[in-house]
Amino acid sequence: xxxxxxxxxxxxxxxxxxxxxxxxxxxxxxxxxxxxxxxxxxxxxxxxxxxxxxxxxxxxxxxxxxxxxxxxxxxxxxxxxxxxxxxxxxxxxxxxxxxxxxxxxxxxxxxxxxxxxxxxxxxxxxxxxxxxxxxx
Numbered sequence: 652x653x654x655x656x657x658x659x660x661x662x663x664x665x666x667x668x669x670x671x672x673x674x675x676x677x678x679x680x681x682x683x684x685x686x687x688x689x690x691x692x693x694x695x696x697x698x699x700x701x702x703x704x705x706x707x708x709x710x711x712x713x714x715x716x717x718x719x720x721x722x723x724x725x726x727x728x729x730x731x732x733x734x735x736x737x738x739x740x741x742x743x744x745x746x747x748x749x750x751x752x753x754x755x756x757x758x759x760x761x762x763x764x765x766x767x768x769x770x771x772x773x774x775x776x777x778x779x780x781x782x783x784x785x786x787x
Contacts, residue, residue, distance in 0.1 A: 652677070652678075652679060652686075652691035652692055652693025652694075653686060653691050653692070653693075653721075653723070653724070654686060654689045654690065654691050654692070655692075655721050655723045655724075656691065656692035656693055656717075656721065657692050658676050658692075659720055660674075660676075660692070660693075660694055660716060660717060660720055660721075661674045661675065661676040661694050663716045663719075663720060664694060664712060664713065664716055667712055667716070667758075669708065669709060669712055670700070670703040670704065670705070671698060671699055671700040671701065671702070671703030671704035671705075672696055672697060672698055672699060672704055672709055673697045673699055674694045674695065674696060674697070675694065675695040675697060676692070676694065677692070677693050677694060677695045678690055678691065678692055678693070679691055679693065694713070696709060696713075707762070708758065708762060711748070711752075711758045711761050711762055712758045714739075714748075714752055715752055715756070715757060715758045715761065718752050718753070719755075726738070726739055726749055726753075727739070729741070737749055747764060747765075748761060751764060
């Protein structure tokens with residue numbers, strides 16, 4: 652959440668009809684960090700059907716809609732790492748997600764960008780499954 656976030660984020664996320672989740676508007680006042688003492692808006696993610704949830708899609712949809720709605724949004728910097736200065740790049744393993752979202756890509760495009768890598772990984776790991784050889 653952040654001080655500039657309002658009800659529109661919740662509305663846009665719910666309009667996306669993301670399988671297995673609903674979003675609820677929320678407000679809170681952090682007791683530490685950069686927004687300490689400020690009322691911040693955000694969303695609560697409610698899992699409605701766990702078997703339908705793709706957590707990566709939920710996260711990407713949240714980032715895409717946040718960036719789309721709020722020009723104030725900025726990727727958080729790691730001030731102590733000049734070679735890899737964005738925290739999101741550390742979390743995702745590369746700058747690709749950040750760069751795509753910053754360039755205006757939609758969630759399907761961002762998720763689709765790693766699909767061939769995921770398929771290769773799935774094929775490689777399937778031989779190690781004990782039972783049905785299926786993912787998940």
